[in-house]
Amino acid sequence: MKSKFGIKEVVAIGIGTALFVALTEIQIPTPIPNTYLQPRMALMAFLAAVFGPIVGGLVGLLGHALGDAMFYGSVWWSWVVPDGVVGLVIGLFAAKYAVKEGGFTNTKAITLFNVMQVIANAAAWILVAPILDIVIYxxxxxxxxxxxxxAFIGNILIIGILGTLLCVGYSKIGAKSSSLSKED
Incomplete structure (x- = not known):
């Protein structure tokens, strides 16, 4: 996999992290204590699908850590790391989703995105988070x-619906009309 990391990716990390932090306070309660549906996961998955694993992983790690610190006064690391894992794994297949190229409108790309986000969420929330909760806390x-x-069920729903819609929308509109260009 040939990956390019430049100014667009740095900007995506900065803006994505800021938006992820801002979305921290949007929480839809579930019957499980301290577990919420959070739209910020769809944003992270979208950025991972567009910009790749480094952007996805860092937005998850930095956004969650900063959001915890700002809104709750401390960082719950056993839940920060899994967000990074989800962003990283989804981002590993960014080239195959072809979101930037306008190719995320076919069933194959959408299916791959959702299969990968389910796998990523399963690894992160059924394995990594509980093990770190036990070991650290x-x-x-x-x-x-x-x-x-x-968290696994909530995240696959949020990413499956909102994340897919963000990717489809960007692939149909944004990918073809990017105003960013390299200056001479």
Missing amino acids: AEPVNKVFIQGIG
Whole structure:
């Protein structure tokens, strides 16, 4: 995989992180304590699908850490790392989604995006988050796996709906009319 990292990616990390932090306060409650549906995950998945694994992973890590610090006063690292994992894994297949090129309108790209986000969320929320909760914070096993499964289900729904819509919309409109260009 040939990957290019330049000014557009740096800007995407900065703006994406700021938006991720701003969206931290938008939380839809679930029946599981301390587990919410959060639209910020769709934004991160979209940025990962457009700009790749470094952007996706860093927006997840930095956005979650800064959001926790700003709104809650401390960082819950066992949930920061999984957001980075989700962004990284989704971003690994950015070239195949072809969002920037306007190719995210076919069933194959949309299916791949959603299969990868389910795999990424499963690894992050059913494995990584609960294990880190137990190792770092000595949280009860049954509690963390219930929360992890709740986060997994919530994130696949948010990314599956909002993330897919963001990618389709950008692929149809934004990819063809980018106003960013390199100056001489």
